[in-house]
Amino acid sequence: MKKIYSLVLLLSVAFGFAQTGVPPGYYSTATGTGYTLKTQLFNIIDNHTDRTYAGLYTTYLTSDIDSYYENDGTMLDMYTENPTGAECAFTYGTNQDDGTGGGSECDKYNREHIIPQSVFGSANPMVSDAHFVTPSDKYVNAQRDNFPFGVVQTATNTYSNGSKKGNNLNSGYSAGYSGTVFEPINEFKGDIARMILYFATRYEDQVAGWSYAMFNNTSNQVFTNTHLEILKQWHILDPVSQREIDRNNAIYARQNNRNPYIDHPEWVAVIWGPTLGTDTFDALANVTVYPNPTRDNRINITSEVELNEIQLINLNGQVIQMIKNPNRVQNTYTLENLPQGFYFVKLSSADNQTTTKKILVN
Structure with a gap:
């Protein structure tokens, strides 16, 4: 399933995708706007079932199978998946991290915390929340390290599917930050943005106390202005895909909570406001x-x-x-x-x- 990056089609899909698998009444109390709505969503998705850190590998057997690109049942890794060419092919159980290897791509896979676990001290239930902890190539995971996500200006490292690391482009919608960032390929920018927005909502009651380059130490906006704009832009430019819908449903079956920004993409703008306007005068x-x-x-x-x-x-x-x-x-x-x-x-x-x-x- 390859996305076509024309603005018109992207926006059509982002706000017109038919969502499936949402239980009747699940969002019945999500009636507000702004940060009130975010708190309402927090109350809906809070207290999810903790399937443990080891249990993530069981969750991945249904949540992160490649049925969309090669459609061959291998692991779907956002850091090495190449929608149009050759890539790493991980088989669950065969290439799992055992404490050795991982010195190059396509060797071992492990669990990648989209928000680094050092931010929250590897505490439960964050450390095992599959909505933002994904299977990943061990080497690229280590290369990404704890760097925030952003728009790379000059790449110091480029990985097999085009993901890259380097200094942030301090202009346009990513203006305001010049540190080192990690940038996924276009195919997964929205996926990662919605995972991070989920994190900000699910852990609204704790996030203000956590220090991270993307955060502003509040429980309402949560993000710095720069990183919030990056997330909103990626959310629009890479809309919700069938892969995300299926993943959301699979994780719901295991954890008993959902990512609301996959079910209702329009809520991103309702809570945090629209992306920067296209005003020309x-x-x-x-x-x-x-x-x-x-x-x-x-x-x-x-x-x-x-x-x-x-x-x-x-x-x-x-x-x-x-x-x-x-x-x-x-x-x-x-x-x-x-x-x-x-x-x-x-x-x-x-x-x-x-x-x-x-x-x-x-």
Whole structure:
């Protein structure tokens, strides 16, 4: 299963993927917005069944089998999986870490804590939580070490599937951090982002006390501004896949809790806000679109600059509504009777300034 990295298709999948395996009523108390919603999700996924650190290898037999790329029943490792070429092929039980080897790729596999276990002192239940502890090539796991995830500017190490390590690109959406980071391939950026967002939610009651380069020592935002933006961008650029849905279901069967950001990808923006906007001119930088997501098929657009055109564009790039000289009431424009789906709203002013916003109609 190879993802196609066009923005339109990615956003379509991210917010339109049909989720399966969620028990009826599981999220019935998840009714809030912002950090209130995150706390509600914490209360839902808290107190999961601890299957022990050794038990992770049993969980992996159902949660991390390659039924998507080579489809050959081998271990699926995000650090060495190559969706389009040759790769390491680990067989569960045969190549498991026994305390020896691992001096090069494709030798042994072990358990990778996406948030390093040193952050939480290897304590239970974090150390054995399969939602963020994954099977991994032992060598690349050691190479990743405790470095945060980020966007590599200049790679000091590149691994067999294209994962790399190096200094963070201190510009664009990854601006604000220049230390060493580990960057997975595009195929798994969203998977890892959603694992980390799960961690921040599941351990909301403890995370403020843990020190890590990605964290800001709070229990609400949890992340530094830089790393939060990286996670949100990766979440959008690499949407939820069938592999993640199946993994979520398999872990739920073992641990009795779920990753809510796989079941409801839209909750990332509801809690932490949208990614950095695509505004191209300062005059329209303060345009706001609300509510977003909307549940009453209606949005409001507030702009101090008068708009002379509003376009509603679907995920195929088709303009499905074009409103010339839209009606303005106290700096606010209203679009009603919107069908369910994910859209781009392109706003234009009389002097040809434009900005594009993303909206979700539930």
